[in-house]
Amino acid sequence: MPDRQAGYRTPARMFHWGIAIAVLLMIPAGLTMTREGLPRGLQDALFLFHKNLGVLLVPFILARLIYRTIHPPPPLPETMPQWQIRVARISHALLYALLIVMPLSGFTRVRAGGFPVELLDRLGFGPWIAKSETLAAAAQALHFLAAYLLIALLALHVAAALHHALIRRDEVWTRMWPPRQG
Numbered sequence: 564m565p566d567r568q569a570g571y572r573t574p575a576r577m578f579h580w581g582i583a584i585a586v587l588l589m590i591p592a593g594l595t596m597t598r599e600g601l602p603r604g605l606q607d608a609l610f611l612f613h614k615n616l617g618v619l620l621v622p623f624i625l626a627r628l629i630y631r632t633i634h635p636p637p638p639l640p641e642t643m644p645q646w647q648i649r650v651a652r653i654s655h656a657l658l659y660a661l662l663i664v665m666p667l668s669g670f671t672r673v674r675a676g677g678f679p680v681e682l683l684d685r686l687g688f689g690p691w692i693a694k695s696e697t698l699a700a701a702a703q704a705l706h707f708l709a710a711y712l713l714i715a716l717l718a719l720h721v722a723a724a725l726h727h728a729l730i731r732r733d734e735v736w737t738r739m740w741p742p743r744q745g
């Protein structure tokens with residue numbers, strides 16, 4: 564049974580903050596590298612960073628989901644209104660869904676477009692997806708839409724987290740923020 568007082572377990576906190584830092588680097592890199600007029604060297608470096616960190620994140624995201632199935636999160640405080648608990652559940656589920664959709668659509672866009680993913684190429688993996696302009700365009704559109712949905716959800720997520728930390732001062736913040744209390 565999850566322990567309400569102790570909050571999230573240490574591995575759950577490490578997964579959360581590790582992946583959060585990576586995603587908070589991936590988003591500005593993605594938004595910058597697609598801008599017109601960027602110096603070629605900087606653009607190449609950002610693409611290299613974005614594609615390879617994105618692919619590297621996949622095993623951590625899958626491990627996080629498996630860990631969460633084995634160790635379900637502690638229940639939210641009973642003092643929270645039901646609608647907020649529902650919104651928290653839905654937004655967390657959507658965040659997890661986007662953590663899958665983003666790398667998948669990015670990878671498909673790159674591979675169907677016939678571009679390299681340097682880390683996987685170095686390790687000798689095949690392209691896995693045949694070249695297709697139609698598939699590349701569909702994956703690009705999905706990656707773009709999902710990126711803006713993720714940004715909007717994260718704004719809500721961070722605002723809710725700060726609301727709990729600074730205004731309500733309940734356990735919701737401390738049960739996720741390291742180090743583990745109590």
Ligand code: HEM
Nearest residue numbers: 582583586587631636655658659717721724735736738739
């Ligand atoms: C940037 C990428 C981020 C992603 C993808 C993300 C995702 C998530 C997810 C899916 C959960 C639910 C955990 C679970 O119950 O399994 C969660 C919880 C939480 N997140 Fe984030 N998060 C991110 C960034 C942040 C940031 C920047 C903050 C704070 C400013 C934050 C604060 C929290 C807190 C306090 C909780 C615990 C909520 C609870 O007790 O249920 N997160 N996050």
Ligand code: HEM
Nearest residue numbers: 589590593594597614617618665666669670673706707710
């Ligand atoms: C958590 C993972 C990821 C996040 C949060 C993310 C985020 C973003 C964002 C915010 C953009 C700019 C908006 C857009 O033009 O679509 C972008 C663009 C892009 N991302 Fe990702 N991305 C992720 C994973 C990946 C992966 C794994 C790849 C490829 C292996 C990838 C390849 C690309 C490419 C090629 C673009 C430019 C799209 C275009 O052609 O206009 N992304 N990404």
